[in-house]
Amino acid sequence: MTHAHLTAWFVALILFFIALGLHKSGKEKGFKVVQMILRLFYILIIVTGVMLLTSISNISLLYIVKAVIGLWVVSMFELILVRMAKQKSTSIFWIQLVVTFVVALYLGFMLPLGFDFI
Template sequence: MIHGHITGWVLALILFVVALFLIKGGKAKGAKIVQMILRVLYLVIIATGVMMLTQVFKIDFQYILKAVVGLWVIGLFEMILSRVINNRKTSVFWIQFVIALALVLYLGFSLPMSFMNP
């Protein structure tokens, strides 16, 4: 489960960057396809995340925060892409993105199921 989760968000990060380059390069059609794949990955990330939550004996604040910040990162993927497509300002969202991504990685890797906690 955890591997599916990690594969999901690593692929999502890569495809997010690919989509940004495609949009910037004027390849709207390619970007649209990558965005569709990204949306499937969101479902994979959320489904594996929720499944892991169901295996947790006691869901404490750190788990709730991990899930909420994870959803926040996914929301920011969508916000940033749609604003780049519409040529709108993205700086506020990029700041949030850096903070939320750092936080979700920190929380994920410090929670007990992480491979960083043998």
């Protein structure tokens, strides 16, 4: 499950940057398609995250914090792309994305479930 979770957010990150690139080069149709695929990956990230969460027997507050921060990252991906498509400012969401992404990585790798978990 850890592998599925890692793969899901890693692919989402790549798709996010592809979507940014397509928008910058004015390819709106391609942008919309990638945005749709990306939404599928949001679901995968959340489903695998929740599965990790429910598989922990002695859950601590840090896991809940990790999950909330993870959801925050996903929301920032979506908000940035939606606002960018509407030509609205995204800088405040970029700051939140960078900060929450770093925290999600730190908590994810710091928390004890390793690669061979499930």
